[in-house]
Amino acid sequence: MKYYTALSLLLLSVVSSAKPAYSPAPSQSTLPAPQQVLGFTVGDWHARHDQIQRYFEQLDAASARAQLEVIGYSHEQRPLLQLVLSSERNMQRLEQIRQQHVAAARDGATLPDDAPVVIWLGYSVHGNEPSGANAAMLVAQYLAAAETAEVKQWLENAIILLQPVLNPDGHDRFALWANMHKGAAPVADPQHREHIEPWPNGRPNHYWFDLNRDWLLLQHPESRARIAQYQQWLPNVVGDYHEMGTNSSYFFQPGIPSRNYPLTPKRNFELTAELAQFHAAAFDERGQLYYTEESFDDFYVGKGSTYPDIQGSVGILFEQASSRGHLQDSINGPLSFSATIQNQLTASLSTIRGAVAKRAELLAYQQSFYKSALQQARASKIKGYMLTESADKTRLAALLDVLQRHHVQVYALSRDWQDDDNSYAAGSSYYVPLQQPQYRLIKAMFSTEKTFKDNTFYDVSAWTLPYAYNIAFTALNREPASSLLSSSWPAAPAKAPPLTAGAYAYAFNWQDQQAPLFLQALLAEQLVVRAAMKDFSALSGDGEISLPAGSMVVAAGLQQQQDWFERLQRVQQRFTLPLQAIRSGLTPTGSDLGSHNFSPVQLPQVLLLAGPGMSSTEAGEAWYNLERLAGISPSMAEPQRLAQLDLSRYSHIILPDGNYRSWQDTEVTKLRQWLEQGGVLWGHKGGAAWLARVGLLKTGVWQGEEMSSLIPADNLQYQDKELLAGKQRIAGAIYQAELDLSHPLTFGLTSNRLPVFKNSTSLLQPSHKPFVNVALYSEQPQLAGYTAAEYLPRIKQSAVLLAHNAGKGRVIAMTDNPVFRGYFYGSSRLLVNALYLGHSFSADAG
Known part of the structure; x- marks a missing residue:
């Protein structure tokens, strides 16, 4: 027994003594170090958000170089932190610097010669990519405590905005998982439970959304708080720190050159390449592997590294190979959590070093960006966009709110206005002029492009905001007179007057x-x-x-x-x-x-299937929008538990995208019996395809190889493999559905045309029975985004929404996700109607 006890103590001693030594680190500082506050060395454990917050609070209290702000709260009410770092002189005049900086960028004011560059460092927007959040403590400590000439020069010439944990809810979900599986010695086996997160994993936020797709859409409090700070400061450089697969090395931009957003100026990519020289030098010095110009693009403007590009900043994506725990074997050898933290520290400091060295160029570029935007707006044939919606003022207000949060100027029509054959009514029409600093961002928001230089997309190829909100918009070649435009209108309608009793x-x-x-x-x-x-x-x-x-x-x-x-x-x-x-x-x-x-x-009692084998993102989108738009918090259960559930508790069951492979005859029979007794069963995307496959939905499906075969694959070389895959994929585009407005599932929608979002090649075949086809794709279905020409004939033959009887119940199926990324408010009405009006129709599918 004494032998084993001694051996165990020796093992623990060896493990605990192998402390990481991060470089650079301040020497002989009186300021608190992370390990003094945490009780462990950074990287020994995954620091929780509250532990990171506590360290930043103590650093703020002790350092004249640092100022901690709480800029908002996550869904789970965790504080969203921002630490501002600069020299003591700059910190004393911080608001003056900010105002001068913004005025120079957007208004063309002259900057003083010693104006600092504004650098934004944002970490761990994906919760299970924690190296950035943990490195943020080391970055903050070094900047606040180091007394080297270089650091003093940085702080005198820069304002550094450090946001340590962009997704605190997801971060803590992952930290708990990694820490609860840590042993006395770290286990590097990739099959070890620590490295295999359970569904939905720590990447998304509370509602399982990817917050790095929400910079433009602003559907979540984390994003709204972040963008408020972005617009308040207009940083010159944005560092966006992520993780990628364990067998990778380290990536920093430039990304794939052919996949940059076309409205981003060439000078942006030149500056990105110039800053890359600083990252390369830092990694060369440490002998660390890295790469550029592969894997990642700069196209979708709603991500952390591309949103800045369309607003005069230089956004830079950093991707570190992930240890997904404390230690994991990789093709490059064992990868420790501390090593991933060290690389993020290195890249953070190289970002600051490069931005300070390029200070004059970055400030000049930002000013020229907005100056050229106004010049391009003046030369544009299109002068602006008119938004019109008379029936749903709340949905229109939601879109206007997003525009204004991005500092887009919007004007209400104060009197009716006629433009050629089009009439626009005061009270329901709003004008967005292009002649304003956010010219490029507005063009991106309203873009309806369908053809692209490179048809392979890392993310979506379309995101047109008015289509998502189902708000009619028109590009205008002339502006309304300024006397017709008002920059102020009620932020919210007045409360309804009290009711009079005694009505029938x-x-x-x-x-x-x-x-x-x-x-x-x-x-x-x-x-x-x-x-x-x-x-x-x-x-x-x-x-x-x-x-x-x-x-x-x-x-x-x-x-x-x-x-x-x-x-x-x-x-x-x-x-x-x-x-x-x-x-x-x-x-x-x-x-x-x-x-x-x-x-x-009737009051719906909703069961939302959510668990392994399903898209957590799409399940979360359904959950979030049921609460926001229908007022319903659904019960949620894993598909694997269906056989054990008492389905009589539910009036509605929702099947979001997933494979449902765990369901066999027992589950199908149980659902069929529940349906025939009066339940309403909704499925979309993979959920709809499964309903068709097992015969609960009376239609066929075009998908998979049958769709891919429409794209010619003859006479291709191996180098064409990625090109073919890009053509065969619908990465994300917007299509037009034609609705039967007499059907209860379309009630509340006033136009028979509805934009829907498609990011899969699965298509429901239309029914040959009358009254079952609630919505079909239009004859010219493509509204925005890339789709291979070979797919369009098949798409326009397909159904968007089908609904029919099943005994006393109803089956409702949609080809596409009606609540994509939470911002497709228009098509979300179809799902909401299924909850409240799902029994209000009758259609026999045979």
Whole structure:
């Protein structure tokens, strides 16, 4: 026993004594070091967000070079941190420097000769890429404590904005996993449990979104806080620190030259290459492997390294091979967590070294960027874009909010305006001029390009914001008179006036995005609600009012709760949606209020399948949008548990994209029985394909090799392999669906054309039975983004949305993801309608 105890102590001693020595490090500093605050050396354990925060707080309290700010909070209410670092002289006049910097960039003001360059270092936007977050402590310590001439020169000539953990919720999810599997000695075996994260892993945020795709879309508080700081500071250089596969080395940009965004100026790529010389020198000195101009592109402008490029900054992507734990074998030998941290420290300091050396060039470039943007805007045939939406002011307001967060100037039409044959109404039309500093960003936001120099994309090829929000937009060749434009309008509609008691019924329009949330709140209060299946008019205190199909009616005679009117009043005061008081059940036009054309609406009880074998991103998108747009927090369960679940608890089951390979006859039979008893089953993408494959959805699917075979593969050389794969893939493009507006699943949508997002080659075949095809792709389906010409004939033959009976239940299937990245508000209405109106139609598929 004594022998084994001694051996164990010796082993622990050897392991604990192998402490990493990071370089460079400050010497003889009185400031707190990370290990003093953490209780361990950086890299020994995965530091949690609260531990990183505690270190930054102590550094802030002790150093005159550092200022810590809480710029927001994550979904799980973790603080979002930003540490500002500079010389003591600069810190004393920080706001003055910021104002001068922004005025010079966007307004052309003259900068003083000693103006500092602004450097942004952002770490670990993917939670399971923790080397950056842990290195951030070492970077901050070195900049705050080092007394070398070089560091003093850096701080005198730079303002450094350091955001240590861009995704604290995902970061802590991964840190817990890695730490809970750490042994007395690190296990390098790639098959070790530590290196195999469970679904959904630590990469995404609380709702399983990839925050590095949200810089432009701004659907999450982490992104909104980050962009507020970006727009406040307009950094000259943005370092975006990530991790990649374990068998890689280290990547820094330039990326693949042919895949840069075309609106990014050439000078940006030249500066990126010049800064790369500093990274290369630093890695050469340490003898570390690295590479450039492969693997990654700079096309989608909603990522951390490309969003800056379209706004006068130089964004640089850094990718470190990941240890995905404390130590892992790789083709380059054992890769330790501390080694990954060291490389991120090296790249962070080389970024600062290069940016300070190129200070004058970077400041001049930023000024010339915005100056040339205004010149290009003046020369452009297109003068701006008009946004128009009259039926859904909430959805329009959501788009306007995103534009303004990016400092895009938007003007409301104060009077009606006619442009040739097009009329634009005041109150529902908003003008976005191109003649403004954000010219290039606006062009990117509104882009409808379909052809590209390189058809291979690391991410999506289209992201047109008005299409996503289903807001009509027009490119204008002339501007409205300035007297017609107002730069101010109500930030939010006024609350609805108090209700008058004693009405026969109360009704609200289903077209506004608030309507489903309003309905859910009414149902939660146990009010009885009916949905109009057809247009009708009714008599109110103000005369006759018209209400379209889908409008919701709360009839006094149906209510079961004695205090129902007080409940109705409470709910109404939470929303700005007008609630109409109706005097009589006898209607001037359309069905009377007691007709069967007013369908009962029930409070949905939703089960969302979410677990291994499925896309966590798409499951998260469904979860997030059910809560935001329908007011429903779903139950969630792994597909592997379906056989054990009591499905009678649920009115609706949602199958997002996934393979569902674990389901056999038992699960199919159980779903079929639940359906036939009255359930509503929704599936999209892989979920829809699975429904078709097992016969629950009565249609066929075009996908896989059948689609790929449409692309000729004859007479190709090996070097053409990537080109062929790019053509065979739909990386992400926007298409046009044509809707049957008389179908309940389309209620609330006012146009029979709806943009939808497609990022797979799977296609549902249309039904030959009447009334089953709710939406088909249009004859000219491609709106924006790349699609191989060979695919278009097949796409326009396909169905977007199918719905039919299954016993007492309903099956609803969509080819595409209706809630892509959370910002496709337009197509999300189809999923919301399935929840509240899923029993309001009947269609026999045979």
